[in-house]
Amino acid sequence: xxxxxxxxxxxxxxxxxxxxxxxxxxxxxxxxxxxxAEQLFRRIGITFAVYGEGGDPDRLIPFDxxxxxxxxxxxxxxxxxxxxxxxxxxAFLVDVYxxxxxxxxxxxxxxxxxxxxxxxxxxxxxxxxxxxxxHIVGIDLVRTGADEFFVLEDNCRTPSGVSYMLENREIxxxxxxxxFRENRIQPVDSYPxxxxxxxxxxxxxxxxxxxxxxxxxxxxxxxxxxxxxFLADLMGVELVEGQDLFVEGAFVWMRxxxxxxxxxxxxxxxxxxFIDPLCFRPDSMLGVPGLMDVYRSGGVAICSAPGAxxxxxxxxxxxxxxMIRFYLGEEPILRxxxxxxxGKADDLKYVLERLGELVVKEVHGSGGYGMLVGPKSTAEQIxxxxxxxxxxxxxxxxxxxxxxxxTPTFVxxxxxxxxxxxxxxxxVGERIELVPGGLxxxxxxxxxxxxxxxxxxxVKDTWVLAE
Amino acid sequence: xxxxxxxxxxxMARYVERAETAARLLEVGARIALLPSSHxxxxxxxxxxxxxxxxxxxxxxxxxxxxRNLESWLFFDRDNPSSVASCLTAARxxxxxxxxxxxxxxxxxxxxxxxxxxxxxxxxxSELALSRMTEWTMRQTALLRGAMEATHLRNDGYDFLNLxxxxxxxxxxxxxxxxxxxxxxxxxxxVGSGLDNYQWTTLLRAMSAHRAFHWAYGGEVTAAKxxxxxILNPQMxxxxxxxVEGANIHLDRLARGYRRSTRAQDRARGMLAGLAELxxxxxxxxxxxxxxxxxxxxxxDLGAAVHMSYLSGDVR
Numbered sequence: 001x002x003x004x005x006x007x008x009x010x011x012x013x014x015x016x017x018x019x020x021x022x023x024x025x026x027x028x029x030x031x032x033x034x035x036x037a038e039q040l041f042r043r044i045g046i047t048f049a050v051y052g053e054g055g056d057p058d059r060l061i062p063f064d065x066x067x068x069x070x071x072x073x074x075x076x077x078x079x080x081x082x083x084x085x086x087x088x089x090x091a092f093l094v095d096v097y098x099x100x101x102x103x104x105x106x107x108x109x110x111x112x113x114x115x116x117x118x119x120x121x122x123x124x125x126x127x128x129x130x131x132x133x134x135h136i137v138g139i140d141l142v143r144t145g146a147d148e149f150f151v152l153e154d155n156c157r158t159p160s161g162v163s164y165m166l167e168n169r170e171i172x173x174x175x176x177x178x179x180f181r182e183n184r185i186q187p188v189d190s191y192p193x194x195x196x197x198x199x200x201x202x203x204x205x206x207x208x209x210x211x212x213x214x215x216x217x218x219x220x221x222x223x224x225x226x227x228x229x230f231l232a233d234l235m236g237v238e239l240v241e242g243q244d245l246f247v248e249g250a251f252v253w254m255r256x257x258x259x260x261x262x263x264x265x266x267x268x269x270x271x272x273x274f275i276d277p278l279c280f281r282p283d284s285m286l287g288v289p290g291l292m293d294v295y296r297s298g299g300v301a302i303c304s305a306p307g308a309x310x311x312x313x314x315x316x317x318x319x320x321x322x323m324i325r326f327y328l329g330e331e332p333i334l335r336x337x338x339x340x341x342x343g344k345a346d347d348l349k350y351v352l353e354r355l356g357e358l359v360v361k362e363v364h365g366s367g368g369y370g371m372l373v374g375p376k377s378t379a380e381q382i383x384x385x386x387x388x389x390x391x392x393x394x395x396x397x398x399x400x401x402x403x404x405x406x407t408p409t410f411v412x413x414x415x416x417x418x419x420x421x422x423x424x425x426x427x428v429g430e431r432i433e434l435v436p437g438g439l440x441x442x443x444x445x446x447x448x449x450x451x452x453x454x455x456x457x458x459v460k461d462t463w464v465l466a467e
Numbered sequence: 468x469x470x471x472x473x474x475x476x477x478x479m480a481r482y483v484e485r486a487e488t489a490a491r492l493l494e495v496g497a498r499i500a501l502l503p504s505s506h507x508x509x510x511x512x513x514x515x516x517x518x519x520x521x522x523x524x525x526x527x528x529x530x531x532x533x534x535r536n537l538e539s540w541l542f543f544d545r546d547n548p549s550s551v552a553s554c555l556t557a558a559r560x561x562x563x564x565x566x567x568x569x570x571x572x573x574x575x576x577x578x579x580x581x582x583x584x585x586x587x588x589x590x591x592x593s594e595l596a597l598s599r600m601t602e603w604t605m606r607q608t609a610l611l612r613g614a615m616e617a618t619h620l621r622n623d624g625y626d627f628l629n630l631x632x633x634x635x636x637x638x639x640x641x642x643x644x645x646x647x648x649x650x651x652x653x654x655x656x657x658v659g660s661g662l663d664n665y666q667w668t669t670l671l672r673a674m675s676a677h678r679a680f681h682w683a684y685g686g687e688v689t690a691a692k693x694x695x696x697x698i699l700n701p702q703m704x705x706x707x708x709x710x711v712e713g714a715n716i717h718l719d720r721l722a723r724g725y726r727r728s729t730r731a732q733d734r735a736r737g738m739l740a741g742l743a744e745l746x747x748x749x750x751x752x753x754x755x756x757x758x759x760x761x762x763x764x765x766x767x768d769l770g771a772a773v774h775m776s777y778l779s780g781d782v783r
Contacts, residue, residue, distance in 0.1 A: 042582070043575055043578060043579065044571070219564075220560075220563055220564045226566075229566040229567050230566075232567045233566065233567040238469055238472075238567075239567050240469060241471070243471070243780075244469050244470070244471050244780070254469060255469065255470045255471070255780035255781075255782070256468055256469055256470060256782070257468050257469075257470055257473045257623060257627075257721075257725070257777045257778070257782060258468075258725050258727075258782070259782050
């Protein structure tokens with residue numbers, strides 16, 4: 001197991017200064033700072049709305065003050081790998097909604113693409129502005145060694161959590177200004193400006209003048225509402241709900257106190273199925289009737305484009321290295337985790353024989369639900385899961401349990417290693433950009449590999465040091 | 468600005484102002500209840516409930532207007548949509564929906580009040596003195612207004628917030644004045660007596676205007692002076708004329724900014740013109756209660772006009 005904070009007996013170089021920091025910090029000060037951080041989160045309102053479960057409707061995600069650190073060299077390689085992947089995923093999307101070359105070339109099975117739940121026939125034939133379907137690509141990474149990173153998952157629709165990346169930094173800077181004076185930490189606060197530029201850069205051709213960009217939220221009951229309003233605030237764009245928009249003529253308009261105003265780019269934080277009740281789910285109250293017609297005729301840009309989800313499916317994931325070779329003619333810089341598809345007979349046999357060693361996931365599952373972590377499960381749990389896989393093999397994939405890296409983390413007893421993952425956010429518009437940082441999620445329970453906030457995970461600030 | 472955003476800002480302000488009024492009502496009631504009175508405290512408290520428009524709901528839930536129940540009802544009870552707790556919760560909810568349209572300091576004030584409320588909910592009632600609760604409420608609402616004045620952009624959102632404050636305050640001052648009417652109704656022979664003046668004074672205290680009144684008028688406290696002070700004196704920050712003037716200022720700013728005028732401006736101008744010509748004698752001639760009832764109705768009409776012209780989302 002790779003400990004990011006410690007190289008053998010000594011402290012790894014990027015963490016050297018932090019070592020002294022924690023050594024000199026008395027326990028009382030640490031507790032005081034931890035309480036202060038929590039109070040800051042609550043005062044600013046950075047909460048995670050959980051309705052309908054009873055208890056506190058505004059939950060805080062636990063924040064760990066011990067930052068995670070990358071060197072400039074480590075980051076440079078990650079950055080190249082992430083951008084490469086984001087380019088390939090978008091090339092794939094344009095292709096499968098167009099000529100389908102990759103399928104014709106036999107590099108990806110047709111059924112996997114065209115029978116995929118996330119494949120939207122409604123957008124076939126559309127090439128969105130600048131050829132971008134997925135404008136914000138969240139790529140989940142884990143580390144297993146000094147130079148070994150694996151991509152766990154791609155998120156091409158509406159990856160969340162970026163507000164934590166920004167707020168974690170904000171709070172660390174407020175609480176420990178000395179750390180920032182001593183360490184040369186690259187800033188992440190240009191993210192909202194980059195996002196705004198990215199969104200404006202994909203405005204449809206029919207837009208003349210400054211594009212009007214809005215964020216479409218399902219509303220304040222959504223668990224990520226804080227993030228939606230936070231981004232709208234920092235970008236200086238309107239945060240709208242479906243009821244604020246309507247379609248008239250060939251355009252989308254929003255209701256304002258001065259009358260209707262034309263909208264050019266919609267950064268939607270609601271799922272495909274809800275964006276237009278005339279096109280998708282008729283019972284949806286969240287979307288805008290007629291929106292898809294306007295989209296098809298080039299009157300509005302939707303980010304991410306409807307149908308982008310077909311690229312981040314856990315089964316399609318297996319083929320991303322293939323996409324990189326096929327569209328870009330390059331070798332993948334970041335590796336995939338070896339993955340078995342239970343839909344394939346050979347793979348299924350292999351998986352069923354080794355359930356106790358593997359991690360099995362639902363193809364469409366998210367948030368750590370619907371998964372089996374073999375080595376951490378009881379015999380009954382494994383048998384129960386076996387029955388589910390046999391009943392619907394195509395719905396499952398399996399991966400080896402990776403020895404995830406750990407970072408030093410504050411726990412009750414002091415500092416201890418805890419497993420982490422990383423989600424950087426890649427922006428794709430006229431240009432492809434990402435800020436040096438991302439969201440590090442940490443499994444706060446000893447030995448646990450599950451970092452999801454719904455399962456007791458926390459977050460920490462992620463540093464990329466300057467050269 | 469989005470119509471929905473404007474609507475939330477407007478209502479956020481109204482709820483904050485309403486919470487403050489609930490606290491002021493409580494203070495009036497508590498002070499009046501300290502008086503030795505021939506008809507007991509019952510009718511005084513009843514007058515408060517009637518002024519807040521919640522007497523039927525109260526009776527259904529608690530029956531007898533016992534002081535402790537009244538305190539619960541007007542401060543803590545979430546079944547009472549006009550209680551301090553309900554209003555501050557609603558204000559915070561409106562604010563949360565439009566976080567993007569508030570400054571950090573405003574949100575901080577609103578959210579801290581909400582967090583305090585949750586602490587009160589867990590505190591035994593015997594440890595929460597009424598005066599502490601009413602003072603707390605006024606401090607919270609003052610913090611929010613202060614944060615708004617100091618940090619909010621002078622844009623249309625600022626105008627909608629202020630419209631909310633002024634329209635609600637106009638309505639509330641009229642209602643607080645009306646309490647006086649209900650208190651005196653059972654026994655008109657008290658008019659001009661020491662008891663009467665004590666009650667008027669209490670009302671002034673509740674509006675944090677006791678000293679201001681003396682500065683402005685000096686000498687004897689009389690019904691006519693107080694009516695003039697609370698209705699027609701533009702120096703008094705909570706007087707009806709000040710509120711209507713405030714609404715006019717912000718509606719005019721909107722009309723200039725949007726380069727169009729609506730029915731709301733007409734309404735507000737009409738109300739201001741009506742007050743400008745009024746004398747205290749006219750009010751007593753019409754009857755204080757009758758005048759206030761009419762004023763409350765006109766204020767509601769103004770609110771409806773603001774809604775139609777800006778907040779409904781059907782603005783064309």
